[in-house]
Amino acid sequence: MIAVGLGGESAVAHATVDAQGRLRTADLALDGLNARAGGRVGEVVAVPQLATAARLARRLGVIVSRGVVVADEDGDLHLWVRAQPEGEDVRLAVSGWREAPAWQPAPDAAATLAAGGDWHWETDASLRLTFVSLEAAAQAGLDAFALLGQPLTALFALDDGDDGALPILDALARRRPFDAQAARVRASGRKVLLSAEVRHDAAGAFAGLSGGAEMVATVEPVEPEALPESFTGGLDKALRRPLARIVANADSINAQTDGPIAPGYADYAADIASAGRHLLGLVDDLADLQAVERPGFRLAPEPIDLVDVARRAAGLLSVRAAAAQVTVERPPVEAVVPALGDFRRALQIAVNLVGNAIRYSPEGGSIGLSVTGDSDWARLVVTDRGKGIAPADQARIFGKFERIDPSEVGGNGLGLYIARRLARAMSGDLTVESTPGEGARFTLTLPAGPAPRR
Incomplete structure (x- = not known):
């Protein structure tokens, strides 16, 4: 490996990374290491550990120093990386250069x-x-x-x-x-x-x-004799794991973490990841569908804070909202609206509503997320400024496999059906108000409850 050419652990190699993560200049040792990872000067840094250190230093605006282990040919290189912001660039100083056999688990x-x-x-x-x-x-x-x-x-x-x-x-x-x-x-x-x-x-x-x-599986257990061929009897897990790996690998290819690739292939990988996520969502929905349609399906109520549910849902979808250039207006952090319900299922409903609002909001739009309560009921309201829903379709959207426009990308017609069944299993409801061209307003209503324990 290149460490021998550096003259020992005390040698320091330097490189410069620009604002787009491209390697501008590099000493011979770093140039060689980057080349063996599939990169070259003028392209995005191909060694993930070096790229990450440069990205963190630029994002935080401070010097980042850390030890890293880089796979190089048949072994590992133990390096010490120092990334220092310099204007729009980041200067890397890499020392250590200690060779070691590649780590393998027992x-x-x-x-x-x-x-x-x-x-x-x-x-x-x-x-x-x-x-x-x-x-x-x-x-x-x-x-x-x-x-x-x-x-x-x-x-x-x-x-x-x-x-x-x-x-x-x-x-x-x-x-x-x-x-x-x-x-x-x-x-x-x-x-x-x-x-x-x-x-x-x-x-x-x-x-x-x-x-x-x-x-860990979260769907409620099903008696084997009741549903011997049930979807949750193992098929969902058998599908979920390979699909998740397909998504992860496609994301890695799209992010070019192992080195630059042709733009067309990166786009193909993004399409594969998107399709994989859609199938994963369908697997989850089908598992939930079986649970909510079981006779007598109920959820044990517990004290929850509906404001906390709303803020968590917004946080989980913050990356998707930013990518769609949509702002989510969250309720104040100090607010508390007690309710009775199942926290995980209430969060699932809120995520579904906020996700739909992001999908149908115009670029640059905003989504209102508010929570109110009185002595009887607690209400979580999600308001978007999208194209709205016609009166004739407002009941239909809560039906199983119902979609207003099947040609639209995303969705499988189960989300709102499951969400309403979950709301009613918590002795609440899910309703919609909408005027075509003026957006939609979805309201999750749950029984009021005592303040949850923190």
């Missing part, structure tokens, strides 16, 4: 991660994230690059086991692998099980964790 750990991981993540010795799969960040409604350098707990909230213990703590104390660590994705509350293998540096010291996160 055979049993590799099998565990391959079998049980829907997402992949890695940390350094301080348990700060050094890698998060694009799929994990997208499903959590977060920016994968923004998570880098953050504590593992910025992505996952760890839960105690049945015995009150945290498997990850015992694993860290004993420097050994762990699995079945219960956790929740912090942004969405989605339950996952974490497993990880311990990483060691060349000297044998603890260097971090390389782990996976397996999503």
Whole structure:
């Protein structure tokens, strides 16, 4: 590898990255490393770790220094990267250049991660994230690059086991692998099980964790004899995992994380990712459809804050709203409107309503998100300024597989049907008011309740 040509760990190689992430200049060592990753001067930096450091330094406007490990030919390079903003450019100074054999998990750990991981993540010795799969960040409604350098707990909230213990703590104390660590994705509350293998540096010291996160099924259990051929009997999981991997890989290709590709291929990858997300949404909707149509389906009420539900829904869809150039007007953070309902299902309804409002809002438009309450009812209202819904269609849109305009991109005609069934299973309702050409106003109504515990 190139480290030999640098004359040891003390050598420093320099490069300059412009505002578009392109490599402007590079010393011989960095030019060679970037070239082996598929890049060249004048193109986007092809080494993801260097590109990430430059992006963070530019975004934060401060010097970013960190140790990284870069795959290079048959081994790894342990480097220290210093990224310093200089006007519109970022200057990189890379030192260390220590060669090491490529890290490989133990055979049993590799099998565990391959079998049980829907997402992949890695940390350094301080348990700060050094890698998060694009799929994990997208499903959590977060920016994968923004998570880098953050504590593992910025992505996952760890839960105690049945015995009150945290498997990850015992694993860290004993420097050994762990699995079945219960956790929740912090942004969405989605339950996952974490497993990880311990990483060691060349000297044998603890260097971090390389782990996976397996999503825990959230659909209510179904008696096998009642629905022996049910969709949720395993087909949904069998479909979800390969679809999620297709989406993650297509996103990686589109983002050109492994090096520049022809623009046409990047566009194809974006189309594949979009189609994969649509199919994933359909899988989720079909699983929910079976649940809500079960005879006697009800949801156990609990005290929730409908303002918190509304703000979380807006946060989860902030990236989509920004991409559509639509502003979501959130309720004040200090407001509280108590209600009785199932938090996860109320959030699912709110996400559906806000997502529809983003889809139908004009570019540069805004979406109103307000929450009010009285002694009897709590109401979450989502208002858009789109094309509106004709009176004859306002009842039809809550039907199963009903779409006003089947030629429109996105949607499968199940979202509002499921949302209303969920609202009514919480002793509430979901209604719409609209005037064609003036937008639509959807109202989720739930019974008023006591203030939820914080």
